[in-house]
Structure formats: C-alpha cells, structure tokens
Amino acid sequence: MKHSILLLLVGFVSANSFAQSVEQSVYNPKELFAQNFFTKNGNEFRSSNGAPGPQYWQNKADYNIKAAIDTVSNILTAAETIYYTNNGPDSLPSLWLEIDQNTYKEDARSNFYTTGRRVNKMHTNGYEFKSISTGYKGKTSTADYIITDTRLQLRLANALPPKQSITINISYQYTIPGAFGGRTDYYATRNGKVYEIAQWYPRMCVYDDLNGWANLPFLGSGEFYCEYGDFDYTVTVPQGMIVAGSGELLNEKEVLSPAQIKRLNDARASNETVMIRTQDEVNNDAQKTFSNKTLTWHFKMNNTRDVAFGVSKAYMWDAAKVNLPDSKKCLAMSVYPVESAGNDAWGRATEYLKKSIEYFSEKWFVYPYPVAINEAGVAGGMEYPGIVFDGWRDKSDELYWVTAHEIGHNWFPMIVGSDERRYAWMDEGFNTFIDVYAADDFNKGEYAPKRDGEYAPKKGNPADEIVPLLKDSLAPSMMSRADMLTEKYRHPLVYFKPAFGLVLLREVILGHDRFDYAFKKYTERWAYKHPSPDDFFRTMNNEAGEDLSWFWKEWFVHNWQLDIAVADVSNKTEEGANAATIVINNLQKMAMPCTVELTLKDGSKQLVQLPVETWLQSAKFILRVKTSQPVQSVIVDPKHELPDSNRNNNVWKAS
The missing domain is CATH 2.60.40.1730 (tricorn interacting facor f3 domain)
Structure with missing residues (x-):
C-alpha cells in the first residue's frame, strides 16, 4: 500500500462549520500547559539546564x-x-x-x-x-x-x-x-x-x-x-x-x-x-x-x-x-x-x-x-x-x-x-526501560520482548496494558515516597509506568536520536553524583530541545488518562480536488502527539502527524487534508503506540 506523510493544510476552522455531537471533554490546556512547572530556579549547586552547578558538592x-x-x-x-x-x-x-x-x-x-x-x-x-x-x-x-x-x-x-x-x-x-x-x-x-x-x-x-x-x-x-x-x-x-x-x-x-x-x-x-x-x-x-x-x-x-x-x-x-x-x-x-x-x-x-x-x-x-x-x-x-x-x-x-x-x-x-x-522510579523505572532494549538486542531477541510478569505485563501491547492503571482514580503519583506505595501499585508505578513513559518519549515524542543524546547526557552528568527528579526533567528538556513540562506533569506527577477520538469526517470536492475535513477531540486530561491514518477509496493510505501543540489551545482540532480519493476510514494512533483509554472512538468508517 501507498504511505505518505501529509503536511497540515489548514489548522483551526470554526466549529460552527460542522453539525455534530461532541462528547463531553475534561481536557484543560490551561492546566496541562501552565507555565512554571519547576518550583525552584537553578542555583550554584544545581543548574537550570539540569547539570551539576559550578559549586555542586557531595560528601x-x-x-x-x-x-x-x-x-x-x-x-x-x-x-x-x-x-x-x-x-x-x-x-x-x-x-x-x-x-x-x-x-x-x-x-x-x-x-x-x-x-x-x-x-x-x-x-x-x-x-x-x-x-x-x-x-x-x-x-x-x-x-x-x-x-x-x-x-x-x-x-x-x-x-x-x-x-x-x-x-x-x-x-x-x-x-x-x-x-x-x-x-x-x-x-x-x-x-x-x-x-x-x-x-x-x-x-x-x-x-x-x-x-x-x-x-x-x-x-x-x-x-x-x-x-x-x-x-x-x-x-x-x-x-x-x-x-x-x-x-x-x-x-x-x-x-x-x-x-x-x-x-x-x-x-x-x-x-x-x-x-x-x-x-x-x-x-x-x-x-x-x-x-x-x-x-x-x-x-x-x-x-x-x-x-x-x-x-x-x-x-x-x-x-x-x-x-x-x-x-x-x-x-x-x-x-x-x-x-x-x-x-x-x-x-x-x-x-x-x-x-x-x-x-x-x-x-x-x-x-x-x-x-x-x-x-x-x-x-x-x-x-x-x-x-x-x-x-x-x-x-x-x-x-x-x-x-x-x-x-x-x-x-x-x-x-x-x-x-x-x-523516588523509586528513578532506579527501577529507568532500569526497566533500558532492559526493554537489552532484551531486543540479546542473541537476536532470544528472550524478547521483555515480558517477565513482574516488571511489565506478560502479554499484549504495553500501551493497552497500562490503561487500567491510568483509569484507577485511587492510584497514587509516581512522585510518592517509595514506602507509601502498597503492593498493588508498587510494580505498576515504580517499574512499568516510568519505563513505558521513557519508551513513549523515545519512540513517539522525541525519536531515538534526540532521546538517546539527552538520556546519555543525564547519565554522564550525574555519574557518581546525586540527581533529583528536577535534574532529570531539566536535562531532558534542555538536551532534547523540547519543553516536556506537560509530559512530566501528566505522566509522572499525575496519573491522568488519554482519550483521543475521531468525532466527524466529511468528504468534499474543492476546486476539482478531493478534501477531507476531520474533527478530532481530546476527551481526557492528558495530551500526546499522535498519528492520523486516512484510508482512501482505492485502499491507499495517507498519514498526518499531529504534534502535541495540537492541544495547546483547545480540546478540539479540525483538520483539512487534500486527498487523491474520497476518504473511506480514519484512525487515530493506528499502531497502538499511545495509552488511549477508549480505542472504540479512534476509528471512523464511511457508511
């Protein structure tokens, strides 16, 4: 099949242009993207870029x-x-x-x-x-x-x-x-x-x-x-x-x-x-x-x-x-x-x-x-x-x-x-993350993927397996003191969630090159030293060249859900060309970049990559895309990379 990455032609369009029923959303961009995530400025001991400061010391x-x-x-x-x-x-x-x-x-x-x-x-x-x-x-x-x-x-x-x-x-x-x-x-x-x-x-x-x-x-x-x-x-x-x-x-x-x-x-x-x-x-x-x-x-x-x-x-x-x-x-x-x-x-x-x-x-x-x-x-x-x-x-x-x-x-x-x-996640979670790729590498994947039942689910897609944890209103934050976590939550929050969060950063948000560079810088900077969570967050922000405060907030500080839905799709002909208008809603408190896959009448596929900025101002995004054929179906996150809590609303098909 044909695959192509499409440029976004038109960003926001008035919602009045579409007659549709919109599900109730709890998403609040003002909360997720609020500034001043870091409560302290950098100082002579710990620099604002996440590195040890010029006067850093340890006994x-x-x-x-x-x-x-x-x-x-x-x-x-x-x-x-x-x-x-x-x-x-x-x-x-x-x-x-x-x-x-x-x-x-x-x-x-x-x-x-x-x-x-x-x-x-x-x-x-x-x-x-x-x-x-x-x-x-x-x-x-x-x-x-x-x-x-x-x-x-x-x-x-x-x-x-x-x-x-x-x-x-x-x-x-x-x-x-x-x-x-x-x-x-x-x-x-x-x-x-x-x-x-x-x-x-x-x-x-x-x-x-x-x-x-x-x-x-x-x-x-x-x-x-x-x-x-x-x-x-x-x-x-x-x-x-x-x-x-x-x-x-x-x-x-x-x-x-x-x-x-x-x-x-x-x-x-x-x-x-x-x-x-x-x-x-x-x-x-x-x-x-x-x-x-x-x-x-x-x-x-x-x-x-x-x-x-x-x-x-x-x-x-x-x-x-x-x-x-x-x-x-x-x-x-x-x-x-x-x-x-x-x-x-x-x-x-x-x-x-x-x-x-x-x-x-x-x-x-x-x-x-x-x-x-x-x-x-x-x-x-x-x-x-x-x-x-x-x-x-x-x-x-x-x-x-x-x-x-x-x-x-x-x-x-x-x-x-x-x-x-x-902060148990800073050792167990990071270590579980590097295990995932080590298992893929060992003897051409002899024991891959990593599924040992203790640090990750035994079967299925991790993005789906973590959803029950995100839906659990009683689940504490990963930032909780290690001994506060009961056995029910210890492995999910200390091992699985932080490790999968880093996988999301590497595979979906930053890509391998930017993630690996920043993560290695963190390791080199803090070798034989005592980093705090802020030192990790700041290093990743600075060395990956991305303000990830929204991600640290939704994934590490809170236990929020993600639910991205395809609300409506319409095919039109404009100036002799096919055009699809797609309404996508963010229904839960988390935001993520995502892939939108369009399947056309002849079976070919077109992809649109939506960055996280899609959700910077609103819970609704309206996308217009030129196509060579009428659109027969639309799916958000076709590879199931994201921990979407309701995949049933990720798909639209022409009647």
Missing part, C-alpha cells in the same frame, strides 16, 4: 572493614573504620548512619508500616555494638550516640566543619537472618550453606543540598541512598569456602588453588564461559573434612556507594571476559550450587551477565568496575555494585531477565546515584 565516605563469619552460629563479626569527609558548606553537629540490620528486630518500624502485620514473623536482635569511637585531628573519643530504629546518630562534641574529615570506628556483630532476610540471608544446599551478605555494615547517610540528612528509616520497599567512596574489606571464613565479593580480589594466591588461578586467567581472555570450579570438584570437596583453619579474602572497590558478597563451599564458579568500549575489559562471573547447574539454567548465567554489561556499556555508559558477579540464592533478584543476587531456581528467560535487570541497576542507581527511598 565522601571511605570504608575499611574486617569481617568474619561463624558458619556454625551464623554470626557476622566486624571491625569497621569510616573516613568521612564533609565537602559541603555546612558544619555538622551530628552524623547519621544507616544500620539496616535493625529492620529484623521485633519492634522495628518495618513490622508496622503495612497492614496485616505477621505476629509470627522471624526476627534477629539486629546490630550488637561492642564499641563506637570517633577520631578527629589525632584525638580519639568514645562516641556519644543514640539508636533510632534503623538509624544511628553520632552527637559530636564539636561540629565537623566544612572541608574537614572525621574517623569513625565501630566494632559490632549480628546474627545473619535465614531465608526470611529477603535481601541478606543464608540457605541450605546439599553441599552446604550459601550466605548472601548485604546491608552488613553501618554506613553513612547522605547529607545533600536538597534535604540535609537523608535519614528516612529503612522499611524494606524504599531501598537505598548512599555516599560514594573507596572500600577496602576482608572476609574471614572457614577453609574450603568461596567468597564472591564486590570489587577486585587482591590476594588470589592466598585463597585460590593454582588451577583456579590459571582458569581465571584463561577466562579473562575468553569470550566463552570458562569453569573455575566444576560440579565434580564441588561434590568431591563436600566429602572432604577441612581443618579448623580459616582463610581471609581481601577485596577492594573504588568510587562505589556500597559493597556486598556471597559465601559458600557449595559454589560452582565460572567466568568470561567482558568487552567494553575503547578496548577496555572486565570480568563477568557466576557462582551457584550444583542444584542450579545446567545449560537451561545457571550454565548460561555468565553469558547473560556478560552480554547485558556489553550492551549497557555501549549504549549508555561504560561499566566502571573490574568484576561483575551473578550469585545464586534465595534473595531472588537484588542488586549491589558489582554483584547481583538472583534466584537459584531461575532458568532460561526468567534467569536472563532478572540478570539483565539486576546488573542494569549498576547504571541506575549505582552509577547515577538517585535516592531510592524517595
């Missing part, structure tokens, strides 16, 4: 941690030193730390913030502190501190001035929760326990120019907001166990066999997965009796906001080279129990990890760390810098999707360090 937290795990009592013991630098303009009379293990205490706030509290829920005693001290200008003092749920406040004898550093020394232990831990846990396999260790050390809260201390309690749904720094940590465990940790292993010769070291070196040069510890070796080692000797594994990771690790003697282990832009390399590897082995399961985990990193690095920002790890456990889908915890039972498409999604979090929010506890 720094470096960590030195020596940890040990008693695998009989399941207790982690550690000595931690934090080197905290106040780079901001304010003196700090107190310092706040996050102590997430307290969320497992029986009286934790996280047990009460949702309805239907489980009285039989399992608990631990949380952190048990042995000593806390501070060091400033060569003087060490016993710390004056209070604990409030999952926060610890250090009250300083003298405020920490700008451009000064303080040392915090903490000695502590806690009981590692079992599978009920959710994000940090241990579970049993036929060859021994597997430990997933995360949120395992007291860490500094962020102090920024937006809210001061970001010290909301950890309730579980809202995740993390962390300062960047350098980590040097050791983990001491019984001989025979493997530790897979964030960052680079510094003492391979002390903890690995010569055969394992050789295989690792082979993997660093191989695009194919290389076994480091085979299934037979795991099974054979399970029969051995090791001495009471322990080994200490030493890791380092720079310019990161967190670290985590897995521990087990039951791990199979494989690895492969990751090819990054500009001839850079890193290592992808997976650790998993023999129950997870098989090419339809974790035998391809490293392949999934490698390909995801390569795609995200080429498309958006180069992966910055020397190693990336996929660890199999019961956390079942959790992300930390350089390591992800995925489900040990996951197979094929489920394992690919969760691997791509969790490692994608290394871009959002591990590299671009947004506040997950306030």
Whole structure:
C-alpha cells in the first residue's frame, strides 16, 4: 500500500462549520500547559539546564572493614573504620548512619508500616555494638550516640566543619537472618550453606543540598541512598569456602588453588564461559573434612556507594571476559550450587551477565568496575555494585531477565546515584526501560520482548496494558515516597509506568536520536553524583530541545488518562480536488502527539502527524487534508503506540 506523510493544510476552522455531537471533554490546556512547572530556579549547586552547578558538592565516605563469619552460629563479626569527609558548606553537629540490620528486630518500624502485620514473623536482635569511637585531628573519643530504629546518630562534641574529615570506628556483630532476610540471608544446599551478605555494615547517610540528612528509616520497599567512596574489606571464613565479593580480589594466591588461578586467567581472555570450579570438584570437596583453619579474602572497590558478597563451599564458579568500549575489559562471573547447574539454567548465567554489561556499556555508559558477579540464592533478584543476587531456581528467560535487570541497576542507581527511598522510579523505572532494549538486542531477541510478569505485563501491547492503571482514580503519583506505595501499585508505578513513559518519549515524542543524546547526557552528568527528579526533567528538556513540562506533569506527577477520538469526517470536492475535513477531540486530561491514518477509496493510505501543540489551545482540532480519493476510514494512533483509554472512538468508517 501507498504511505505518505501529509503536511497540515489548514489548522483551526470554526466549529460552527460542522453539525455534530461532541462528547463531553475534561481536557484543560490551561492546566496541562501552565507555565512554571519547576518550583525552584537553578542555583550554584544545581543548574537550570539540569547539570551539576559550578559549586555542586557531595560528601565522601571511605570504608575499611574486617569481617568474619561463624558458619556454625551464623554470626557476622566486624571491625569497621569510616573516613568521612564533609565537602559541603555546612558544619555538622551530628552524623547519621544507616544500620539496616535493625529492620529484623521485633519492634522495628518495618513490622508496622503495612497492614496485616505477621505476629509470627522471624526476627534477629539486629546490630550488637561492642564499641563506637570517633577520631578527629589525632584525638580519639568514645562516641556519644543514640539508636533510632534503623538509624544511628553520632552527637559530636564539636561540629565537623566544612572541608574537614572525621574517623569513625565501630566494632559490632549480628546474627545473619535465614531465608526470611529477603535481601541478606543464608540457605541450605546439599553441599552446604550459601550466605548472601548485604546491608552488613553501618554506613553513612547522605547529607545533600536538597534535604540535609537523608535519614528516612529503612522499611524494606524504599531501598537505598548512599555516599560514594573507596572500600577496602576482608572476609574471614572457614577453609574450603568461596567468597564472591564486590570489587577486585587482591590476594588470589592466598585463597585460590593454582588451577583456579590459571582458569581465571584463561577466562579473562575468553569470550566463552570458562569453569573455575566444576560440579565434580564441588561434590568431591563436600566429602572432604577441612581443618579448623580459616582463610581471609581481601577485596577492594573504588568510587562505589556500597559493597556486598556471597559465601559458600557449595559454589560452582565460572567466568568470561567482558568487552567494553575503547578496548577496555572486565570480568563477568557466576557462582551457584550444583542444584542450579545446567545449560537451561545457571550454565548460561555468565553469558547473560556478560552480554547485558556489553550492551549497557555501549549504549549508555561504560561499566566502571573490574568484576561483575551473578550469585545464586534465595534473595531472588537484588542488586549491589558489582554483584547481583538472583534466584537459584531461575532458568532460561526468567534467569536472563532478572540478570539483565539486576546488573542494569549498576547504571541506575549505582552509577547515577538517585535516592531510592524517595523516588523509586528513578532506579527501577529507568532500569526497566533500558532492559526493554537489552532484551531486543540479546542473541537476536532470544528472550524478547521483555515480558517477565513482574516488571511489565506478560502479554499484549504495553500501551493497552497500562490503561487500567491510568483509569484507577485511587492510584497514587509516581512522585510518592517509595514506602507509601502498597503492593498493588508498587510494580505498576515504580517499574512499568516510568519505563513505558521513557519508551513513549523515545519512540513517539522525541525519536531515538534526540532521546538517546539527552538520556546519555543525564547519565554522564550525574555519574557518581546525586540527581533529583528536577535534574532529570531539566536535562531532558534542555538536551532534547523540547519543553516536556506537560509530559512530566501528566505522566509522572499525575496519573491522568488519554482519550483521543475521531468525532466527524466529511468528504468534499474543492476546486476539482478531493478534501477531507476531520474533527478530532481530546476527551481526557492528558495530551500526546499522535498519528492520523486516512484510508482512501482505492485502499491507499495517507498519514498526518499531529504534534502535541495540537492541544495547546483547545480540546478540539479540525483538520483539512487534500486527498487523491474520497476518504473511506480514519484512525487515530493506528499502531497502538499511545495509552488511549477508549480505542472504540479512534476509528471512523464511511457508511
């Protein structure tokens, strides 16, 4: 069939020219296109174009941690030193730390913030502190501190001035929760326990120019907001166990066999997965009796906001080279129990990890760390810098999707360090968005389109699948605090809606070139920094060259509907030529650019692209188009790209 893009010949025509019945519209252009969307001007910290300002600052937290795990009592013991630098303009009379293990205490706030509290829920005693001290200008003092749920406040004898550093020394232990831990846990396999260790050390809260201390309690749904720094940590465990940790292993010769070291070196040069510890070796080692000797594994990771690790003697282990832009390399590897082995399961985990990193690095920002790890456990889908915890039972498409999604979090929010506890959509939504295109790219779309049931609908067109959410008058805004969203709305609003909103921006509103340029600028500008929603909105507006305030308002701030209808079509002959007059109404509060498709008497088609400015003044638009034949049908949004809540009124056909 013939397709052509037509220029708009005549814009607005008096509605009196047409006899028609017009459906009642709730659309108000004065509301949607009202100016002053941004409530604050740019300043020296955050520029009006969305970039960090010339005086942008953030504090720094470096960590030195020596940890040990008693695998009989399941207790982690550690000595931690934090080197905290106040780079901001304010003196700090107190310092706040996050102590997430307290969320497992029986009286934790996280047990009460949702309805239907489980009285039989399992608990631990949380952190048990042995000593806390501070060091400033060569003087060490016993710390004056209070604990409030999952926060610890250090009250300083003298405020920490700008451009000064303080040392915090903490000695502590806690009981590692079992599978009920959710994000940090241990579970049993036929060859021994597997430990997933995360949120395992007291860490500094962020102090920024937006809210001061970001010290909301950890309730579980809202995740993390962390300062960047350098980590040097050791983990001491019984001989025979493997530790897979964030960052680079510094003492391979002390903890690995010569055969394992050789295989690792082979993997660093191989695009194919290389076994480091085979299934037979795991099974054979399970029969051995090791001495009471322990080994200490030493890791380092720079310019990161967190670290985590897995521990087990039951791990199979494989690895492969990751090819990054500009001839850079890193290592992808997976650790998993023999129950997870098989090419339809974790035998391809490293392949999934490698390909995801390569795609995200080429498309958006180069992966910055020397190693990336996929660890199999019961956390079942959790992300930390350089390591992800995925489900040990996951197979094929489920394992690919969760691997791509969790490692994608290394871009959002591990590299671009947004506040997950306030704006969950800035990490889950952005990450789900980049997953969509990664799935299309992987192995020529082997697992595409992305439909994992958790982050997007399992079937159907996303533009149609999101309509029930837009129609839900009780649905909250995406801008709501993360912990406010009930389970009914958490995935639709935190994952699906923001991701689909970015797809609309890329595919319908801006196009690939303008969107990709602006989105990459946002990623580059805010790498290893702390962006706010306004910083994202402003960057996209400025770098895409489009005032998208209307879109941010209707899609992110509100949960409005879209309903574009073909109200009337008439064919006329003017000056010997065919002409169609089409009346299009916008019936709901949202506006979008749209495509109008005309099918002519001979079956050929003509397209008219209506920009969003079509709706700048009125809920009604009257379009006149010259045609070579009389119009037989008209359809708005023929490809179903838009989340139109009533497609029945999108079509007109000649009687």
